[in-house]
Amino acid sequence: MPSQVSYPRWPKRDEAAEYYEFPPEHFLAQQVNPAKHRLSLPLSATAESSQSNNTDSVATTSGPSFDQASLAAVFEPWKYPQEGLNSENGMPDTSTLAAADFDIDVRTGFLPPEPPLSRLDSPYHIWEDLLSLARSSHLRLLGGGASSSPEGAPLARRWRRRVRQMPIISIEHDMHCDIRKARRGHLVLSFLAHFYLHSQPQSSHQPEPATSSWSDFRWFKTSAPDNELEEEGRGAHLDDIPAPISIPLVQLSEVLGLPPILTYATTVLWNWELSDPARGLTPDNVKIVETFTDTESERHFYLTSLLIEMRGVEALTLMRQSLDEAFVGDRLASKRLTDYLERLAGVISDLTRILAKVRDHCVPAEFYWAIRPWFRGSDASLAGRGWHYSGIDPEHVRRNLGGPSAGQSSLIHALDVFLDVDHSRRKERLRDRTPRSVDLGPSDATFMERMSFYMPRHHRDFLHHLRSLSFEDVSQSEPPTTTSHQSGTPHPVRAFIIDRIGTEPTLSFAYDKALKALKSLRDEHMKVAALYIISQSRKSPTAVHASDDLQVPITVAPTGRETTLVGTGGTDLVQFLKDCRINTVDAMIQPTH
Numbered sequence: 001m002p003s004q005v006s007y008p009r010w011p012k013r014d015e016a017a018e019y020y021e022f023p024p025e026h027f028l029a030q031q032v033n034p035a036k037h038r039l040s041l042p043l044s045a046t047a048e049s050s051q052s053n054n055t056d057s058v059a060t061t062s063g064p065s066f067d068q069a070s071l072a073a074v075f076e077p078w079k080y081p082q083e084g085l086n087s088e089n090g091m092p093d094t095s096t097l098a099a100a101d102f103d104i105d106v107r108t109g110f111l112p113p114e115p116p117l118s119r120l121d122s123p124y125h126i127w128e129d130l131l132s133l134a135r136s137s138h139l140r141l142l143g144g145g146a147s148s149s150p151e152g153a154p155l156a157r158r159w160r161r162r163v164r165q166m167p168i169i170s171i172e173h174d175m176h177c178d179i180r181k182a183r184r185g186h187l188v189l190s191f192l193a194h195f196y197l198h199s200q201p202q203s204s205h206q207p208e209p210a211t212s213s214w215s216d217f218r219w220f221k222t223s224a225p226d227n228e229l230e231e232e233g234r235g236a237h238l239d240d241i242p243a244p245i246s247i248p249l250v251q252l253s254e255v256l257g258l259p260p261i262l263t264y265a266t267t268v269l270w271n272w273e274l275s276d277p278a279r280g281l282t283p284d285n286v287k288i289v290e291t292f293t294d295t296e297s298e299r300h301f302y303l304t305s306l307l308i309e310m311r312g313v314e315a316l317t318l319m320r321q322s323l324d325e326a327f328v329g330d331r332l333a334s335k336r337l338t339d340y341l342e343r344l345a346g347v348i349s350d351l352t353r354i355l356a357k358v359r360d361h362c363v364p365a366e367f368y369w370a371i372r373p374w375f376r377g378s379d380a381s382l383a384g385r386g387w388h389y390s391g392i393d394p395e396h397v398r399r400n401l402g403g404p405s406a407g408q409s410s411l412i413h414a415l416d417v418f419l420d421v422d423h424s425r426r427k428e429r430l431r432d433r434t435p436r437s438v439d440l441g442p443s444d445a446t447f448m449e450r451m452s453f454y455m456p457r458h459h460r461d462f463l464h465h466l467r468s469l470s471f472e473d474v475s476q477s478e479p480p481t482t483t484s485h486q487s488g489t490p491h492p493v494r495a496f497i498i499d500r501i502g503t504e505p506t507l508s509f510a511y512d513k514a515l516k517a518l519k520s521l522r523d524e525h526m527k528v529a530a531l532y533i534i535s536q537s538r539k540s541p542t543a544v545h546a547s548d549d550l551q552v553p554i555t556v557a558p559t560g561r562e563t564t565l566v567g568t569g570g571t572d573l574v575q576f577l578k579d580c581r582i583n584t585v586d587a588m589i590q591p592t593h
């Protein structure tokens with residue numbers, strides 16, 4: 001008997017939501033007891049449901065920002081499910097943290113099946129209030145320098161004091177066992193942490209306000225310590241996350257399996273709501289909730305990734321079906337696998353088109369100078385010493401964590417794992433590897449491996465599981481001639497295809513086609529990175545004229561002309577992106593096709 005493991009159901013059309021034990025036939029159970037059965041799970045489920053109401057939304061968003069006609073073209077012919085998503089109506093119930101699952105939904109992929117909460121109620125409303133207040137308190141990067149208005153700096157300073165003075169709220173009221181609250185809590189606290197740290201002036205004193213304003217009375221009439229200005233001036237609070245944020249943030253991070261910092265999951269996967277709850281999750285009905293700058297550029301930046309995740313749901317389905325076929329391994333399976341790989345190439349091309357459209361509403365200079373610096377992680381703290389989590393870590397302990405990056409998208413990692421793109425450069429390839437300009441040889445912890453640390457625990461587990469899948473035990477009668485894992489364990493899809501190069505050339509052609517599409521995605525990504533980061537770094541921040549509110553001091557971004565550009569996750573950017581592309585090409589079976 002196979003060992004019994006509980007996973008979420010990939011729901012059929014009308015099944016009730018529940019967790020169940022994988023049948024031994026399913027590819028996710030084949031590790032323990034393979035049995036040759038073809039699975040015919042539906043491509044997408046269409047359960048009917050109603051939408052949860054988000055009437056308490058505090059969204060600061062405008063409508064969807066993609067050109068809807070061209071967006072529709074990208075999402076055609078695949079139809080994103082129109083139905084609402086609710087656990088009462090045939091959806092897997094991911095609302096409990098007790099579920100041993102990969103938290104991947106058949107209709108929403110790595111996105112939660114229900115819209116994320118857009119506001120927490122008592123007692124956590126205090127965090128929400130401070131987040132709302134952050135927007136009206138003139139918080140500027142590095143204190144705003146000369147661009148700050150006379151009343152701006154004291155307002156911001158008082159906001160930071162309020163953060164330090166807020167009560168420490170236990171997550172044990174109900175947040176630790178409610179995943180939607182836990183996600184929203186992580187989002188709010190990590191936004192607060194980044195607002196708090198990155199709005200502090202890095203040096204010298206800020207000008208005092210000429211007069212008191214109405215809001216001074218309303219929010220801060222009780223205290224205005226004289227030494228506060230001096231404290232911030234000498235950097236007393238730099239790189240220090242106050243206990244009212246750090247304690248619940250670290251606790252929630254443990255619950256969610258995330259580091260205590262802003263991540264891709266926080267800014268994208270859990271940062272959306274529906275314009276019209278009745279219409280369900282569709283590309284033209286989703287909008288971003290939280291931003292640092294309240295700009296269209298920032299919303300569109302997150303939205304681009306969100307739409308990629310949505311379109312990627314079909315890729316996950318195709319991967320699952322392909323693995324089923326590779327497992328069955330008969331002639332019909334080869335035909336089906338060829339078809340799935342061709343379709344996967346089409347989906348990846350759609351991802352490329354969505355990525356390219358980031359240019360439509362995200363202004364490069366705004367992104368580089370006014371938005372991206374808010375993402376800085378503690379590994380890029382200007383003082384270069386990491387962040388201290390007060391109330392959690394001893395005084396001398398500093399944590400070095402990277403800021404959010406779409407490199408943390410489990411979807412792109414899943415594509416790499418499924419197609420056997422090897423970023424560690426440790427596996428055997430069919431040909432000599434393409435040399436890199438700086439060949440560092442195999443690495444133990446590649447950037448991509450490190451990035452998985454920034455994914456929610458269940459998604460990281462899913463990738464680990466996908467990586468460890470092998471049908472070696474069932475194919476002993478027909479052992480693969482080529483191994484692709486360092487350990488010698490055959491990669492299920494690649495080994496299947498390589499074994500049939502001579503007899504079924506269309507199969508390897510389709511596999512390479514999917515890899516070519518992934519390479520094109522990386523080509524486009526490099527163009528985007530060149531536009532949004534490399535070329536901006538060569539300009540002056542004074543070129544940012546988006547609005548007075550976005551004016552940033554010259555010290556805020558990496559100094560004007562960096563010799564080695566560093567990504568948000570701390571990588572040598574150009575070299576790294578080139579390497580990712582090289583590793584994609586190296587996975588191809590017959591790249592000259």
Ligand code: HEM
Nearest residue numbers: 304305308405406407409412529532567568569570571580
């Ligand atoms: C304006 C848009 C974007 C810019 C400027 C940008 C920039 C970057 C940078 C600087 C890196 C280096 C890693 C690091 O963060 O340290 C990176 C990596 C990465 N980004 Fe983006 N990115 C953008 C959009 C996206 C989107 C929408 C996705 C897909 C959801 C994405 C997926 C990735 C992936 C998977 C990596 C890891 C390297 C790779 O697999 O090729 N990026 N990006």
